Amino acid sequence: MNRKYRKTIIAGNWKMNKTPSETKEFMTEFKSIMPKGRWCDVALCVPAVCIPMAVRCMRETRVGIGAENCNANASGAYTGEIAANMLVDAGCKYVIIGHSERRAMGETDADVNAKVHAALKAELMPIVCVGETLEQRDLGITEDWISMQVKCALHGVPEEKIRKIVVAYEPIWAIGTGKTATPEQAEEVCEHIRTVIRKLYGAKIARAISILYGGSMNEKNAFELLAQPDIDGGLIGGASLVPEKFVQIIEAANQPTV
Numbered sequence: 250m251n252r253k254y255r256k257t258i259i260a261g262n263w264k265m266n267k268t269p270s271e272t273k274e275f276m277t278e279f280k281s282i283m284p285k286g287r288w289c290d291v292a293l294c295v296p297a298v299c300i301p302m303a304v305r306c307m308r309e310t311r312v313g314i315g316a317e318n319c320n321a322n323a324s325g326a327y328t329g330e331i332a333a334n335m336l337v338d339a340g341c342k343y344v345i346i347g348h349s350e351r352r353a354m355g356e357t358d359a360d361v362n363a364k365v366h367a368a369l370k371a372e373l374m375p376i377v378c379v380g381e382t383l384e385q386r387d388l389g390i391t392e393d394w395i396s397m398q399v400k401c402a403l404h405g406v407p408e409e410k411i412r413k414i415v416v417a418y419e420p421i422w423a424i425g426t427g428k429t430a431t432p433e434q435a436e437e438v439c440e441h442i443r444t445v446i447r448k449l450y451g452a453k454i455a456r457a458i459s460i461l462y463g464g465s466m467n468e469k470n471a472f473e474l475l476a477q478p479d480i481d482g483g484l485i486g487g488a489s490l491v492p493e494k495f496v497q498i499i500e501a502a503n504q505p506t507v
């Protein structure tokens with residue numbers, strides 16, 4: 250982390266977990282144990298049906314609610330889909346875009362790019378996910394793959410809007426597997442992502458973008474991962490479903506930095 254130049258963000262991704270009633274239970278408990286005072290930005294990205302409850306419960310807090318996906322179109326004949334402006338109207342601040350679980354369902358880099366543009370237009374903060382498979386890592390093509398995903402996701406995003414974007418490095422082999430990247434492995438790729446952004450937008454912008462790590466981050470390994478200079482927070486799946494664990498990760502993000 251480097252709080253001097255950029256925000257530290259701890260974001261939860263609930264995936265397809267919790268009902269609206271369970272959301273209320275979680276938020277009530279979470280609010281009662283949330284760290285007070287100076288702390289990092291906190292986001293909870295929840296299933297679409299839980300958004301109204303999450304927004305209502307967290308209204309008077311600094312926790313931002315987010316969605317887990319959005320459609321690239323503003324409106325129209327897209328049965329079952331949700332547009333970015335609908336999420337904003339429902340009270341969302343963030344939206345996860347290009348999660349590997351959605352890419353596995355057929356979402357392409359072009360889709361990711363279109364969704365990034367739609368989110369920015371609606372003034373949502375996109376949390377753009379990129380990450381390699383174990384096979385790609387073993388082939389030694391992690392950096393090339395990540396460069397390609399980042400460049401595709403950001404294609405056509407103007408300089409004045411790029412600061413609204415958060416990038417999450419999520420190695421696919423570490424998501425939901427209990428197999429975390431080592432702090433060194435995670436730092437290496439997060440630093441590479443910053444280099445890619447530097448080449449596209451210059452040093453000042455690259456320094457200001459928050460890059461998160463995601464992949465089995467939990468209350469035990471968060472401190473070490475977040476101590477890395479280019480890891481500005483976490484995108485947390487499993488551990489964000491349990492208030493005490495999520496709070497411990499927020500506390501790890503409140504550690505002093507250089």
Ligand code: PEP
Pocket residue numbers: 262264419423424425426427463464465466484485486487488
């Ligand atoms: C995720 O869903 O983005 C994620 C990182 O999941 P987990 O923390 O469970 O690996």
